[in-house]
Amino acid sequence: MQSGSSTTGTLSGNGAAHSFATLELCANTCLPEACLNCSVRHLAICAALNEEELQELSSIVKTVSLGAHDTVLSEGDPADYLYNVTAGVLQLYKLLPDGRRQITGFLFAGDFVGIALNDAYAYSAEAVTPVKLCRFSRSKLEGMLDKFPYLERRLLNVASNELVQAQDQMLLLGRKNAKEKLCSFLLDLSSRSERRGSDPQLISLPMSRSDIGDYLGLTTETVSRNFTQLKTKGAIQLRENGHVYLPDLDVLHDLSEEA
Amino acid sequence: MQSGSSTTGTLSGNGAAHSFATLELCANTCLPEACLNCSVRHLAICAALNEEELQELSSIVKTVSLGAHDTVLSEGDPADYLYNVTAGVLQLYKLLPDGRRQITGFLFAGDFVGIALNDAYAYSAEAVTPVKLCRFSRSKLEGMLDKFPYLERRLLNVASNELVQAQDQMLLLGRKNAKEKLCSFLLDLSSRSERRGSDPQLISLPMSRSDIGDYLGLTTETVSRNFTQLKTKGAIQLRENGHVYLPDLDVLHDLSEEA
DNA sequence: TAAGCTCTTTGACATGCGTCAATAATGTAT
DNA sequence: ATACATTATTGACGCATGTCAAAGAGCTTA
Numbered sequence: 243m244q245s246g247s248s249t250t251g252t253l254s255g256n257g258a259a260h261s262f263a264t265l266e267l268c269a270n271t272c273l274p275e276a277c278l279n280c281s282v283r284h285l286a287i288c289a290a291l292n293e294e295e296l297q298e299l300s301s302i303v304k305t306v307s308l309g310a311h312d313t314v315l316s317e318g319d320p321a322d323y324l325y326n327v328t329a330g331v332l333q334l335y336k337l338l339p340d341g342r343r344q345i346t347g348f349l350f351a352g353d354f355v356g357i358a359l360n361d362a363y364a365y366s367a368e369a370v371t372p373v374k375l376c377r378f379s380r381s382k383l384e385g386m387l388d389k390f391p392y393l394e395r396r397l398l399n400v401a402s403n404e405l406v407q408a409q410d411q412m413l414l415l416g417r418k419n420a421k422e423k424l425c426s427f428l429l430d431l432s433s434r435s436e437r438r439g440s441d442p443q444l445i446s447l448p449m450s451r452s453d454i455g456d457y458l459g460l461t462t463e464t465v466s467r468n469f470t471q472l473k474t475k476g477a478i479q480l481r482e483n484g485h486v487y488l489p490d491l492d493v494l495h496d497l498s499e500e501a
Numbered sequence: 502m503q504s505g506s507s508t509t510g511t512l513s514g515n516g517a518a519h520s521f522a523t524l525e526l527c528a529n530t531c532l533p534e535a536c537l538n539c540s541v542r543h544l545a546i547c548a549a550l551n552e553e554e555l556q557e558l559s560s561i562v563k564t565v566s567l568g569a570h571d572t573v574l575s576e577g578d579p580a581d582y583l584y585n586v587t588a589g590v591l592q593l594y595k596l597l598p599d600g601r602r603q604i605t606g607f608l609f610a611g612d613f614v615g616i617a618l619n620d621a622y623a624y625s626a627e628a629v630t631p632v633k634l635c636r637f638s639r640s641k642l643e644g645m646l647d648k649f650p651y652l653e654r655r656l657l658n659v660a661s662n663e664l665v666q667a668q669d670q671m672l673l674l675g676r677k678n679a680k681e682k683l684c685s686f687l688l689d690l691s692s693r694s695e696r697r698g699s700d701p702q703l704i705s706l707p708m709s710r711s712d713i714g715d716y717l718g719l720t721t722e723t724v725s726r727n728f729t730q731l732k733t734k735g736a737i738q739l740r741e742n743g744h745v746y747l748p749d750l751d752v753l754h755d756l757s758e759e760a
Numbered sequence: 761t762a763a764g765c766t767c768t769t770t771g772a773c774a775t776g777c778g779t780c781a782a783t784a785a786t787g788t789a790t
Numbered sequence: 791a792t793a794c795a796t797t798a799t800t801g802a803c804g805c806a807t808g809t810c811a812a813a814g815a816g817c818t819t820a
Contacts (some may be wrong), residue, residue, distance in 0.1 A: 312756035339758050344672040359665040369668045387654075394653055396648075401660035406618040412741040413595045415674035416718030422805070424735050451768065459675030461808060466769055681778070710798060720778055725799055 243427045276300050285352025285438065286326045286376075290396030299310070302382040306375045314355070314367040314375065321363050323377050324356035330373030331448050335456065336363045345457040347407070348431075348449065351438055354400050371448045415459045417499075423458040425498035428478065432488060442491065447484045470498075514711050530667045535559050542583070544611025544697065545635075562692045563640040565634045573626040580622045582636050583615035589632030593701030594715065597653070604716040606666070607690075608710065610697055613659050630707045673720045677757075682717040683727045684757035687737065691747055697700065701750065708742045731756075 277296040292300060305324045305328070308314065315327065317336060332349040347378055349355060354368055355375075370406055371373065414426050436442035447454075451469075452462045472478045477494060479487040488494055536547055536555040550558060564587075567573065569605055571585065576595060591608040608614060614626055646653045660677075673685050687704065695701035706713075710728075711721045731737045736753060738746040747753055 286531055334668075336668060338672070338676060342676040344675045346671050357661045357664055359662060364665040365668055388650070391647070391653075392649075394657065398653065398657050398660060400617045401657060403618065405660060405663055405667060406623040408607045408664060408671065409593075409595060409624055410671055412605050412667065412674060413597070415599060415671060416603045416715075419603040450766095452559060456675075462768080463770085463809085464807060467807095470535065470769070493590045513769060588796070709796095721798080722779085722800085726777095 247248070271300075276305075277303065279327065280376075282326070282328050282352040286328075286401060287354055287393065288326070290392040291390060295390050295393075299378075299388070299438070302379055302386070304377045306372050306377050308369045310369055310371050312369045314369065315363050316366045317363055319363050321358035321361050322358060322380055324354070324383060325367075325378070326376040327351055327353045327355065328374045328376055331370040332367055332373055332375075333370050333457075334367050334413050336365050344455045345453060346411075346499055347404075348457065352436060357401060357404070366393060370453065376450045378403055408428065409415065413462055420458075420460055420464050420468050421471065422498050422500075424454075424465065424472065425477075425494045427454065427458060428486065428488060429491065429494050432491060432494075443488045444481075445488065504754055535564075535692065536562065539587065539635075539674055541585070541587050541611040545587075546613055546652065546655045546659060547585070549651040550649060554649050554652075557645070558637075561638055561645070563636045565636050567628045567632050567634070569630050571628045572626065573632075574622050575606070575625045576622055578622050580615060580617035580620050580641055582638070583613070583639055584626075584643060585635040586612045586614065587633045587635055590629040591626055591627050591632055591634075592629050592708065592712060592716075596623050602715045603718070604712060605670075606663075607716065611692060616660060616663070677721050679719055679727050681719075681757050681759075682719065683713075683724065683731065684736075684753045686717060687745065688714065688750065688757055689749060690755075691750060702747050703740075703746065704745050706745055707719050 244477060275284065276343045277291075277300045278471075280286070280288065280294060283289060284295075288296060288299060308330075313376055315321075327349050329351055332353075332355065333345050334347045334349065334355070335345045336344050337343050348370070349367075358361070358364060358380075360481070383393075387397075414423055418426065431445045432442045433444050433446070449457075450462075451465045454460075455465045458465065469478070469480065475481055476489065477497060479489065505597055506528060536542065536550075536559045537552060538547070539547065542555075543547060547558060552613075565584075567589075571590060574580075574582070581742045586608050589615065591612070592604050593608065594602050594604045594615070596602050607629065608626075615622070617623060617639075646656075653744045658669075673682055677685065690704045690706070691701040694704050701755065709721075710724045713719075714721045717724065728737070728739065732739055736756060738748065740746055
């Protein structure tokens, strides 16, 4: 079992190793030992903490459960809380005055929400599926940063990682065509699914075609048409309950970069 | 004169106040007092350090000068160095195998380069104009992070800020039309120009139409046509040496969000 | 089982931006 | 100043994706 206090940390992302063997399905609660038993601890910022520190973190954490389509936070609101997703799927988005929407990210178990500018959230967040979140008071967490330097290092890693993802997404939005966008998206879900311990070839798509369109800079119809084309071509198989089987990741990779 | 050791720092960006009155035009060198006299110190990560700490920072810094179109770093290279721009303009970009390019950012004096994933750069960087850079060894800077906690806080602020900018850019790339993209770009340059102490109504555009296109997800021709339209409409005036005068920022703001 | 949602798929058509090509403007070197 | 190279602008045209509309599929409720 890995002890958080030996985390090394670097300016790059992925500084912490992921060596937990089993994932319990229990969610975090307010009990003192809650964080110790957290099923996504190895994925979350909490991986930077040792058992004693986790105990202290438990004291400022509250678990929140939300239903699908519930709002977690809204752009412009005072950024009083930070969140970690422990179960379910969240989407972050920004709106233009006329209602056009850009989804900037889908968040899964272990992902972190709440990086802000000037004490106000820079985006809105809503539940795609029912979700469970760990909620931290931002001011209390900031207080803990001084005591637990590895936590700050870990936050920097998280932010660096998100920055790299954001740059990939800019390349996708600015320079890829619809088919490449969709394949890139499926591959991204695949690798994130794998990191959480699931089969990379069978991914879950709980979000609607419209959500996918707003993430990829496309319309619902274009997303749907491209799903059909990939299916016809044998590059994907649409299964029940919004699952997609990817018979050949290499083929999808090729489709994600060249027309 | 502000002392770095009183910087408060928060999880949000813009934690440090910008209260320097005058900006000398000298660039940083390898002299021990170099960082103290740095013209962009108040804009850079160095604002998190007091005089004694800056002295130490000076010892691991080297100034680099490059000509227009020179390469600073390339995607995939080992991320051995971090940079601060002290003069000139830099562009960060990613390429697809077939040569399509997405510029993910233009960097000006005070801006920071080098956040990486897995010890390799996630993007390439090249000089748009002749530039001067402060180069830090990444390993040495990481060593300093343990001694100077405010520096780490500052890096987190920088990363948070970049993340917020990246999300704005995703909204632009995914959901704005060509005219809105161009107006948003001009307004962004305007406000960044203002933060560096210049006239927000007269901005410098040292990058080519093709660079602007690769930043906004457009072609050279579309960028050029939209410049012409904005000019005809009186929303902008093209001046000599790639300068643009913006007669009314409010008008541009309206044009940046609705068709 | 049927009715009534919502979401997805498919079709027909429109259009904003890309592509290709020519000319004009700008900068650089001789 | 003149010639040359590079970049910007403009025009003509095509196409990928958007728009509008209808049909089909999947869920939920009674």
